[in-house]
Amino acid sequence: MFSATIMATIVFIIAAIVMVLASILSKKALNDREKSSPFECGFDPSESSRIPFSLRFFMIAIIFLIFDVEIALILPMIMIIKFSNIFIWSFTSMFFIVILLAGLYHEWNQGALTWTT
Known part of the structure; x- marks a missing residue:
């Protein structure tokens, strides 16, 4: 101890x-104005380099990542169908897909999937 x-x-x-x-x-130690400014072919930038971030694009990207990871979880289910009980496998697969569809319906209902508003 x-x-x-x-x-x-x-x-x-x-x-x-x-x-x-x-x-x-x-x-x-040295904060040089030229080194800390954005480089635009040797000229002064025509506009601010800090453009506003689109929250809609961020939400679409997060939804894409979530569903992409869930696809990666579904793919091994196809490989284990030979080694598992068909009833348990089909119940687990359908439960997982129903949760995915419920999430997709919720996102669609909330308007998160519409790009132009």
């Missing part, structure tokens, strides 16, 4: 030292 406490203390001290050194060494 005593050695675990000593090891935890040593690890904490080493981590603290590394974090302090990283924060000291990563500070930029």
